[in-house]
Amino acid sequence: MPEISSRVRESHVPRQRGGAALVSYVLPVFNEQDGIRHFHDELVAALGERPEFTYELVYVNDGSADGTLAILEDIAKNDRRARIVDFARNFGHQMAITAGIDEARGDAVIVMDTDLQDPPKVSLELIDAWRDGAEIVHARRRTRQDTLFKRATAHAYYRLLRSSTDVDIPLDTGDFRLMDRRAADELRRFRERSRFVRGMVASMGFRQSEVHFDRDERFAGETKYPLRKMARLAIDGLTGFSTAPLQMITKLGFAVLALSLLGICYALAMKVLRPEITVSGWTMLMVVVLFLGGVQMLSLGVLGSYIGRTYSExxxxxxxxxxxVIAHDHDVAAGDDGIAGNGNGNGNGNGNGTGDDD
Known part of the structure; x- marks a missing residue:
């Protein structure tokens, strides 16, 4: 049976055996029983093309309700490089990435989804860019096999986000990327709850580069990012890295003030020039009241989003x-690097640690 680590990791020490760098893969998994084994086989085949490195595969089971965990346990039993971080419940994709990075020990850390939309062979190109000196390597989607609606909304969102923030967030990139040890350790210091990992990574600086690839369709199963979750992630990204919504309220206020002044001028003009029809102003009154009410509710909603983030923090x-944490790594079982239980994510083992990428 797989051995379960029980001690909390105190620090990250990159492991090198005979000069071989260790590359960690962080692999969030949620209800992927139909495709996870095929993904693992594809990944192992790709890694066989780079035998000069050693690897660890950190699967984060994000509270899967199907047979995913049993398959992951079998994978760990047959591949000593694999370890499983098993969440007590579903915490979401961004938290799963966070937990995987907290657990990873490699000189480089690669984050990728397990639905084969992120081709494992592309991760080798990320490693090549890292060897050439990049400290963070983003996998940028050249094309993507999604619906027209999803492609259009994603295209518009990334450009809106980039234009409204001070952070240079790469266009058309998800969470598929490589970070070297220094960048990964720096990211572990970011512990806010409303997480937008790709924005956090972009904000850190370091030497960043891109690798372009064609994103495939899911191998099996259904997307774990329906419209509701995509909208929530989009809001987290916008409110986490931009005050543009708050600035929008101010601009909207000036616009409403200008319209109100025009309305006042119109009402006074009608009173003077057409006094016989001033009683018929009920329609305008209702339009103005409803318009102002809508603006006020929108403003309260934007303010509530920021207040809610503060409340959560x-x-x-x-x-x-x-x-x-399930693994056949005897060093981990002995308590060298494992983490278990709760964490507040400050890098000392009180980790806080998690769906499918948009």
Whole structure:
């Protein structure tokens, strides 16, 4: 049976055996029983093309409700490079990435989805760019096999986000990327709850580069990012890295003030020039009241989003809860580097740690 680590990791020490760099793969998984084994086989085949490195495969089971965990346990039993971070419940894609990075020990850390939309062979190109000196390598989508609606909304969103923030967030990139050890350790210091990992990575600086690839269709199963989750992630990205919505309220206020002044001028003109029809102003009155009411509700909603983020941060609750870490790595079982239980994510083992990328 797989051995379960029980001690909390105190620090990250890159492991090198005979001069071979260790590359860690962070692999969030949620209800992927139909495709996870095929993904693992594809990844192993790709890694066989780079035998000069050693690898660890950190699968994060994000509270899967199907047979995913049993398959992952079997994978760990047959591949000593694999370890499983098993969440106590579903915490979401961004938290799963966070937990995987907290657990990863490699000289380089690669984050990718397990639905084969991110081709494993492309990760080798990320490694090549890292060897050439890049500290963060983004996998940028040249094309993507999605619906027209998803392609159009994603295209518009990334450009809106980039134009409204001070952070240079790469266009058309998800969470598929490589970070070297220094960048990964820096990212582990970012512990906000409303997480937009790709924005955090872009904000850190370091030497960044891109690798272009064609994103494939899902191998099996359904997307774990329906419209509701995509909208939530988009809001997290916009409110987490931009005050543009707050600035929009101010601009909207000036616009409403200008329209109100025009309305006042119109009402006074009608009173003077057409006094016989002033009683018929009920329609305008209703339009103005409804318009102002809508503007006020929109403004309160934007303010509420920022206040809600502050409320969540003040609570100081763990980002995630780990039920167990499963591995055949005897060093981990002995307590060298494993993490288990709750974490507040400050890098000292109180981790907070998590769906499918948009």
């Amino acid at each position: 003040v609570q100081g609750r763990p980002l995630y809860t780990v039920r167990q």
